[in-house]
Structures are given as structure tokens and as C-alpha cells.
Amino acid sequence: MVHDENNALEASTSLATKTIGAEFIWEAALAFGHPVAIWRLPETDNVRLIVSEEMLPAEVIPDLEKLPSGFLMAPFSGNVLFLEGSLSVSFSIRHPFVAAAVGETGHFSEPLFEKAAALQSAAAESIPENKLLPRMPEGLAERYKRIVQLGADAVRQGELFKVVLSRTKSFDMVPGFSLVRAFLKLEAVYPTAFVSMVSLPHLGEVWLGASPELLVGVKKRRFFRTVALAGTQSAKDAAGQLKPKSKVLWSEKEIEEQAIVSRYIIECFKKIRLREYRETGPKSSKAGNLYHLKSDFEVDLEAVNFPELGSVMLRLLHPTSAVCGMPKEQALHLIATLEGYDRAFYSGYWGPVNVDENTDLFVNLRTLKVNGDVMTLFAGAGITADSIPEDEWLETELKCDTLLGVIDPSVSFLN
Template sequence: MNLPGITIHKLIDQLTQSPFSFALYRLPWTDEPILVLQEEGKTEILGNPTDLNGKRGFVLTPFHQTQTHPAIIIHPDKVAHGWGNISQVLEDFASARNITSAGTIITEKKITNDEEAKIEYEQAFSRFITPLQNKAFRKLVLSRNYTQELDITFSPLSAFIRACNSYPRMMISLCHTPLTGTWIGSTPEIILSGHETEWHTVALAGTMPMQGETMPTEWSEKNQEEQAFVSEYIRQTVKRFGSKLKEKGPYTARAGQLVHLKTDFHFQLKDTSHLGDILKELHPTPAVCGLPKEETYTFILRNEGYDRSYYAGIIGWLDPQGDTTLYVNLRCMNIAGHTATLYAGGGILPSSTVETEWEETQQKMNTMRNIL
């Protein structure tokens, strides 16, 4: 991706500390940055996914909605494609308003201790593996976060551009609102995308590291079983809303220095005014929650030991009358002052081992560490 001018670079970094809401994102296999800017008014809070019915704008929802972490939509007062158009929009915006003043209260987060993080994860793993081995659940997803210090010269936009150049297969995002703070992400997982009658979602589960530049293809029984659970849930959900369902997969798909098992689901929708209803059923998918969905969702909230915030929520562009590109917010981090809090998780089955799952979260967090 080409670099924007110095002035625009500074303006976007300043926006991440302002009272204004914006999202900058780039879709997979493109070089075009897209800016969504809300010029006026407070960020709209959504009660639940069905509130998205008929809405148009940039969406950011948490894994679990609370007063601290509400679901929001950024109104698209201005939408600009490409650095040239983005520069013009931001220059006009800056000339009319002061965007240099801080609009969010930034509380530096406690830096994570490596040894303590490992111990906490092992304790959480023991809480998760027991009900799986007792066959109370078929699958659980265990995640964690990690807070590290940023260099004083850290630039959110520079990190966004590095992610764009490093991860062409993923949706890259830089999103800021006074309610959510600043988030940078690099996600491979579509939750819902489409245009008019043609729609698409995916089942993405199972993880292995790349072998240099060679994609491994020999998947363990655990990974195949995990992917099958996710596919079956999405298959049944899509059938309730769409028609003419077609599947492709599972196949090995690369995401940065990792590979996953992926199945594509293509289907038709006659009515796009109720996309929020579909999202309510899809989110959270078993890829970030577990099976059975409601029971594992409640278990995670009670036993994971921390708030996932906007990790594993929904992020992206929603337009029922145009193109919709919504993703699961994976491989992401929250920027607060001079700290970055990274998030990662993995599917746990009765056959899982704590060392293997810990290493998987390390590899996933490296997606964000590599752009810091």
C-alpha cells in the first residue's frame, strides 16, 4: 500500500485521540483504503444485533454487550476511497474543526507479566477442559489478552499500513470512537458479506503455523472435528434465512503466518432489510464461542476470567442496499495511551492440551505484535 502524505498521517493519528468517530479499513486482496467519518453527533449505541436492521454505516460490536462496551455504528457522513479522496475529506474536516484536542479519557493499562499470564491461562484452561471431558459441551473457545508497552513514537496509522502490507488476505481496520477507544485489527473471518440477493459467510476453525512459506495440509482429528462443529452450526443457521445454499470446503486457507480450515457458504436472500436478524443468530459463531451456543456463551462469561471487550465481536461495513462486508474482530488490539492490549483465543476440545493451546494464542498474537 502506498503511503499517505505527512499531513494526513498526522490528522488520522490525531483523530484516534479526538471526540470524533471514524473507521479506516482495507478489504482483502485490494490496495484501496476506505474512510468512514462521522462529522456530527454522538456515536449511535445499538441495543442488540436486530437494531442493525435497515442501518447503514461502520459497525463495531463487542463479544458481550455491556454499558462499558456497547455495540455502536459510525454514521457515514463522509465515505472516501483511496488516499487522494481521503486526504481531501480530512483536510476539509480539519479546516472546519479542531481535531487536535483529546476527546477520550485514556487510562493506561497494566503491563502484563509473562509468567502471571501463563499461570492465569493454565487455570482458565483447567476450568474449560473439565466440562468438555465430562461431555457437558462439545466445544469451548478459550481466549486471553496481553498488554504491552508501546514506543513513544508509535503511530496507529503506521501500524495500519504495516498490517495492510503484511496481510493481503485479511480485512485490516483502524477504528476509533469516544465510546470504544481505538482498535486495530487484521481478521480473516467473514461473518456476513453480500450484495442484493447474493450472500456469503464462512466457517473458519482449526489452526496450524506456516512452515516457512509452505502451507501445511495434514490436519489433526481435533482440528477437523472443530471445523465440522462450526460448519454444521452455520449451515443450519443459513438455511433458516437463505435459499440455494452452496458450500465449498473445507480447505486450507492462509492468514498471515497461520493456516486455518475454511468452508465457504454462498446463499441467496430475497429481503436484505433484516440483516440484523441473521447477525443475531450467527454471532457469536462456534468459532469464537462453542457448542451448544447459548450454554457455552454463558459459561465463557462466567469462567474465562476477563472481559473480551470488542475482541470476537463484529466489525465492518453494513449497507442493506449496497455492499456489506462484516467480519469477526479477530487478531486485534486496543490502543490506550502508550499501551496495546492484544487478544487471541482457540477452540478447546476434550483432546486439547494446555501447552498446544497456549502456543496457538501466542502465534495468533504475533499477527499484531509484528506490526507494532
Template structure:
């Protein structure tokens, strides 16, 4: 394990460009409320698709699509290289810490790290925006409400896309750093899958499952959305937030879903915190945290078991799960791909706390492909939903990334 000090961003620019040129699967992330930035590269051209089992897999990064019915379609990027970057207090440069030293280093990667020139200033910009048809989404929401009123579902999460054409000098590491600065409480990530020709980036507010080195398991019920700003543009404090019955009911669906999953595996010793109002960027949500000491209940496999049970949660799918999923697949009109799937580091060292696993729901995300960014946003639809307001909510959610692209 070695540590060196480098000019801010320079080493990560080199690493990302080198991995991209060699078409190596790569992930870069920063955990919520932390400052460390992680870089991981796998030397396999195509990452393994497998069931995510925290006890069986080594160190790496999981990346699962929304549709993963048997649990075996998640990609696992093995940590052949893992670097941690921390901010130096004195000179504002970055310290690089090498955590994993592979037994056989990729010589092409080393050559590129030596040769690439990353001093050229990179700028990003938006050339053009293509708007999704508002009427189409409102019609979709109305159809969902009708199905709920007919008794087919209690809740369904319906989403849409919005496309933005990026300038040719769009640069991933620059946007990643801007997201880190703008959203300190989110899980910020960039994942490159060269065999699919895509990069996924975003700032997710929602933990699906996590388990630290001490065996403390966490998950959360995050639902209900409103603007974090009033009509005059002033930030609303969480204590001042007013919630409608629709949002309260929507969030309670998710909480009950998690507790029912725990009941299925006969886990009754858990701590429940909330619901409470939390701010995520320009939005407010209702959140309930579920915390379990797996050592105390002698259940070290809890994270693996709960991942299988929870995905997809009612926060991204609906209730009942099967009926809501079927409605989404038949009516949304597009493939969600990795949007509302799950992703995150597994068995990785973080913040000096030993090996930890942190899996998040892939929200507030965009897909970069062929110089186009596709942004994703969805809303929980209940019998009390107002289609016009749901459209506005998706607009607020896409602004999470649009604001950074426009900086």
C-alpha cells in the same frame, strides 16, 4: 464526488490526527484482497448504540462487543465523512476520492486539516512486554476440557490477553499501513472511540456476514489452526497441510452451526465450498464458505437475520452457545470487550461496485489505551485438546500483530 492526488499517507495522517483532536469517532479499513483504504468519521461525540439492521441503517461502520445478547449494544459510526484512498500506478502517491459530502461540514475539522503538520517522521517501538502467566491459561483450558468431558459442552473457545507497552511516538496510520502490507487477505482496521478512550486495531481473517450490491450473501466457517511454517521455517503450501482430528472436528462444529442457523429460517438453497486450507499471515486454518443468492430466493434481509443468529459463532464462543458463553463469562477472568465481537462497513461504496456491507469477527486484534497495547488470542477447546499446544497456538496468534509492531 471529487478525486485528488496526495503524497502517500499525508492526507490520512491529517485526517486521523484531526479527528482524534476533536474526539470524533473514526474508522479506517481495507477489505481483504483489495488495495483501497477507507477513512470514515462521524460528527457525533458518542456514536449511536443500536441493532445493526442493513435495511434500516444508512452508510456507516458497525462495532459490536462480544457480549451483545439483545443485539442493541453495537455502536454505529455514521458516515458523515467518507474518503477512499487508492494507490497511483505512476507516482506511487495516493488518490483521494470523496464519497460522502455532509450537509453541514464540521468547521473545526476543516481548520485542523489545514493547520496540522504531518511531515514529522513517526516511529514506533516496543519499550517493554508483560507476559501473561502460562500456568493460568493452561489451568483454564484444563477446566474447559473437564467441563466438556462431564457433558456440559461440546466445545468452548477460551482466550487470553498479552500486554505491550508502546513508545510515545507510536503512530496508528503507520501501523495500519504495515498491517495492510503484511496481511493482504485480512480485513485490516483501526477504530477510534474517543468517549471510551480506546483505539482498536487488527487484521481479522474471518467474515461473519457480507452482502454485495448484487445481493450475494457470504459467510464462512473458519476454525482449526496450525503454523504456516515447518520446523525449518519454510512456508507450507495448503496442499501439504496435515490436520489432526481435533482441528477437523472443531471446524465441522462451526460449519454445522451455520447450516443449523439457515435451517431455522428455512433457507436450503445455498452453495457450500470447502473445507479447504487457507493461509492467514503466519497461520493456517480450515475454512468452509457459504454463498447464497438473496435475489434468487427473494430474501433481501438475509444478512440482518443471519447476523442476529450467528453472533457469537461457535468459532469464538463454543457449542452449545448458551453453555459455552456462560463458561467463558464465569471463568476467563477478564472482559473481552470488543474482542470476538463483530465490526465492519455497512452500505458503503467500495471498489466501484455500489453499496456493500461487510461484517467481520474481531480477531487478531489489539486495544490501544494509555500507551499500552493489549493483544487478544483464543483457541477452540474440545475433548481432544492439549493444554500446552493450545497455549502455543495463542502465542502464534498474538504474533500476527507483534511482528508488525516490531518492524
């Protein structure tokens, strides 16, 4: 257990140091109405939790090179929010506890740790299982299949090449449901995903997700990375066995769908006359219970003398054709006409900025929103001329299952 900057808390001798479970720091931040973010980057076992002293997240222009250390959260369309980490702790996922000083008056973290310690002492010994009850409004599947048909017709008529159409799926959370436990479960099952959870008290919402799609990564202010991710199939065969990567086959439709996303990224590079990028793939990439096709793009910022490439590409890329379509304007118009709901943060982007000199922004996919006792999942599918409505519906069910199968397997569509 580590207090971020310099282990000041552990070094202190005048204060009582308590070991507090990370979930109680999250709960304390919620009880006081502070925005809080918790995340684990792919292939690491280090979790970060930041609490913002400001009750309202700042609305910012995402100039990555200028922002302080914190967490960025952008909707599909609209203002970008930023949570500055007034309190920042990190801990190993194998030991989700923080050494917290209790008795340090006047500091922002003090009442928070006091509250967390009190919540920890009052916590019940036995914790109920996380349970969900489905809410299935009549005609949900039919409505989605109808808009997929309209989207595919628009592509066939030459209005655009691809559009990503999405839908929601809602559940009631049974009392005793713990979001931190859901986060920890997702973290354990999806080591290659960006697993993240953010509470936005001014909206009364918590967002939780396990994203496989990096939008903009800048490592040590030197290496830029993005990926083109599209095409979806179950990671298991008909007998329920995991398909080995070498046996995964892709249809022409899926290859084209992913190539459109790669082309879109290359067009963004072309707009800024950047030729020195390294492209690898596409390769099959496993994300939860799914396989996708993925290409990686990398740029050495020093070699191209372009230190602000991260911000420039972020502006050009979002929303990519993995969540929107191509051409972008036509796809945005069709989404607004057909979907009939506000995507909010789904298919936006989120992630840490300038934390340990790295920025890791992921597309907000495989995501859910919690509002009161209602949990809403979001999933979309790339629609091309060859799309079959029933198949696209099943694909969105599979995508919802990436989270559901872990959080409450009894409501999984695969059961």
C-alpha cells in the same frame, strides 16, 4: 486520491486544495474527539476513512437493510455501535493522501482539514520506529492453561462440544508510536485480511486488527456470504519455510473443531428453513503466519426471495462457535465463569455497512486495543475433548504474533 461522492473538492476552483496525508486526518479527528474508522477490505487496494460528526457513536439494532452508510462495531456481548460517515474519503493504499479543500467555512470537514494540514506541516521529518515493551504479569501462562484444562474437562464430561477460551497480552507503547503506521504495515503484510482501525473517544480506546473471518457479507444487496473458520497451525515448517497449501495436514481434533463451526452455520440456515445455500470447502486458508481450515457459504438473495437474510443471519450467527462454542448457551456460561475478564470488542464483529451497496462484517479477531500508552492483544483457542493446555497456550501466542510480528518484530514470540 479521491473525495468520495463526486470529487467535489477537486472540482472546486474557489477553495485551496491541499494534499493531506491520511494519517493527519486520522490525527485531526482524534484531536477533536470525533469517532473515526479506517479500513481496507481483503484483496483490494482501496482504503476508506470515515469521521463521525457525532461525538458519541449511536447504539443501533443491526438491521442492515435499514441502516445508512457507515461502520458497525459490536462487542462480544452488549450494545452495537454505529459510526455514520459525516466525512468519508477513500484513497489508494499506494498513495495514502487525500485532496482536501481548505478555506470552506462552516462545513464539518473544514476545521478537520485545517487541523490535519497544520499537523502535517508540524510533523517531524524523521519518524521513530514503532516500539513495544512487554508487560508479562506473573502466572499468565499457568492461568490460561488451567482454564483450558477446566474447559476440556467440561467437554469430556459431556457438558458441551466445544468452548473457545481467550486471554490477553499487554505491552507499553514507546513514545512516538504511530497507530496509522501500524495499520499501514498490517495492511501491506495481510492482503487477504480485513484490516481495520477504529477510534472510540468516549471509551478512550482505539481498536486495530487484521481479521481473516467474514461473519456476514452482502454484496450489491444480492449475494449473502459467511465462512466457517477454525483449526490453527503455523504457516511455517520447523525450518522456518512457508508450507505450501497442498502439504498442510490437519489433525482429527482440528477437523472436528472446524466441522462444529460449519454445522452451527447450517443449523442457523435450518432454523429459518433455508436450504438453497452453496457450501464449498473446507480448505486450508492462510491468514498471516497461520493456516486455518475454512468453508464458504453463499446464498443468492434474489433466488430465495429473502432480502433481509443478512440481518437475520447476523442475529443467529453471532457469536459463532469459532469464538464462543457449542451449544452456545453452555459455552457463554463457561466463558463468563472461566475467562475472568471482559472481551469487549474482541470476538464481536465490525465492518462497513451499505458502503457502495455492500456490507462486509468481520469477526473481530487478531485484534488489539489501545488505551493510553497500553496496547492489549486478544487471542483465543477452540477447546475440545482432545485439547492439550500447553498446545492451546502456544496457539494463542502464535495468534498474538500475527499482529506483533508485523508491528514490532523484536517482541515476537517467534524470535
